[in-house]
Amino acid sequence: MYIATARQSGPRQAGSSGRIVSANVIALGAVSLVTDISSEMVTAILPLYLVLGLGFSPLQFGILDGLYSGVTAFVRVIGGNVADRWQRRKLVAGIGYGVSALAKLGLIGAGGSASTLGAVLAADRTGKGLRTAPRDALISLSSAPDTVGRAFGVHRAMDTVGALLGPLVAFVLLWTVAGGYDVVFVVSFCFAVLGVLLLVLFVSDHSGPVKQAKDGVSLKAAFGLLRDAGFRRVCSWAVLLGLVTVGDSFVYLLLQSRLDIEPAYFAVLPLGTAAVYLTLAVPAGRVADKVGRWKMFLLGHVALFVAYIALLGAVDGVLMLCLVLLAHGAFYALTDGVLMAAATPLLPEKLRTSGMALLQTGQAVAKMISAVFFGMAWTVWGMQTAVIVSTVAFGLVVAVAWVRRAQR
Template sequence: MYLADSRTAPDAAPGRHTAPGRRAAVPGAVLALGTVSLITDVSSEMVTAVLPLYLVTGLGLSPLGFGLLDGVYNGVSALVRLVGGRLSDRGGGRHKTVAAVGYGLSAACKPLLLVAHSVPLVGAVLAADRTGKGLRTAPRDAMISLACGPAGRGRAFGVHRAMDTAGALLGPLLAFAILRAAADGYDAVFVASGCIAALGVLVLLLFVPRQQSAPPRPPRVHTRTPVRELLRRPGVRRLTGGAVLLGLTTVSDSFLYLTLQRRLEISESWFPLLPLGTAATFLLLAVPLGAVADRFGRRRLFLCGHLALLGAYGLLAAPLGSSPALACLVLVLHGTFYAATDGVLAAATADSVPAHVRGSGLAVVQTGQAAARFVCSIGFGAAWTAWGDRTALGAAAAGLFVSAAVSALLLRPSPTDATPEPAR
């Protein structure tokens, strides 16, 4: 895999040039961070693959109760992403240190699920796990954006997300194998997940450089950059608004898989395989769609990805029977949505945020998106309880259509959105 032309590659030594037209290799920092994410995602997706059934069938939660816990699982990170971004930007850039704390906290939470057999305890463990995710996400994305030039950011994030998704592909497979082989399947999944997460932390500490690019802080810039100062930047404000609007109608993966499981009457032991369709599509499309984003426009592709999600909602809400082909098409659309939005949004945000506050800027947009999805999880759980899954999905599809139309206006390219890169 290759990234941008050597003229934009930040790790090229002064005085050294690559032949015209030849692309520079992916920066080692991006590959190292991709390896960490791959290992960590194996661990996380093992738990995520079995968690919905563990909570709904094992603990007997209603859809509303599951929506509350799922909101905690996906929304608590929104409360700490700003903290992680701010801490990583202070002191000349401490991205690796903050990311290591976040990865370590999440790894420590996996074995705690062994002793959490009540809803409050499970909620507390999930909140701590998501706190770790919130701390690490912005510093990690800041390291990726600082490791490459602006012209290749979409591809760089695509490479990272592809490696991350390879872990998401392996995690459910491993969980499936453990559930079928072990007597106490859920406990065995949680133990194995904790061990794998610890390995990811070790790889981060040993192989990820402490600072890929430490840009000097411009003169007359305060050490602290408040959120309101970042939101005064038109590019950050528009991206945050669009991410929030679209996040309010983005149903969580767990609800989507539960809907498929009920529609097709899939057994519990086969349920962990459903995320594989999403992960496989994401893996195949992350790098090419990242390259498309660099040429076509990152904001445009971000919106197009939500149209793919809208198609998945429509197929699930429509009375089309229970054909396996329906499940395959829904999962392909779901994976396309992630490939066109996940790393693409981070790359678009990096274009609008100066390097010395890159972590904070990424955290602002990611926090808005995560908080909106937290609200959506609770609202969708309540709608499912009151009206049923099909009606709830129809309402989500209608809301997503309106949100996409408004976001298309918010995310129109503007010359004031871009932030010039400092000379490297």
């Protein structure tokens, strides 16, 4: 059921590889773009608002933040399962987008109350947790089996544009209206409402023959997906790779300490990664469809390995900066959407959302654990040793994953 491929007019190239992605994917991409502007606006200024605007202690804020990081993990799995049970992915995603939109207003309403703020932030996280898996399931269900990689590439590219614009919009607003945190929240709310509206109007839920097959969808069945050798393999490698991946913030910290970058430009580094990511996302998805998505996913990790080696001092100066940002951006382009595309054929349609939620949750938890371990390694061994150990561990896991792939 690929709505647009049927509807698409104009010259169609021979073979499926020439097809353009479905209108549903474009619509979902637009929703994500607008929503990401909204959410990244808030993310960028929230620490400032809490510490400078409200006078919270920075440490209190850390606790407030950490407390709700775990919320998404559970909500994601349950939300995904509910979407499958009702076969109403759009509805569950819509609730997620809606809750996050309302949370933007809640930020203004909460004022200086720590408990209310906590609840609002938890609601925002819940919304994010709810929407991701149904959205990705919709993307996969709206695409022909051999163009899923490209569809995810298009979606992720659009998503990244939003993530790139969000902080810029927020800071321009703060610069225009000094101390205008509420202005940022209101504008963010407007973007979020637009996102919900685009979803409601332009995204159609997949409603093929699976609609009738409601039975056999339960939490138990969702976890039962792991009994499938193929999906289990994808999940366990994704988690294992997540466990040895050094978090983004560390990559930038390392870059900064290695290069002695003018601090005013430090904030621009992640923009470099994002720019590479959005440029490469679509080509990476297309190539993944041809050469194999899992292969592409592992190649992405090879790119990240190159970035780590560069960070260890293999190259220097501008070359290091370019190489690291290029490799880091390529890593995202080759892994983020591609992993979902790789999982697509392994998941039955009626359990697609549950499966994706499971995979995403596993990956997110692995990354959280990895950040804690890397922080500890940094404390115990110092920066250089921590990076060497991580790079070696990462290289080993990638190598084993590659060999195992070849053997299959």
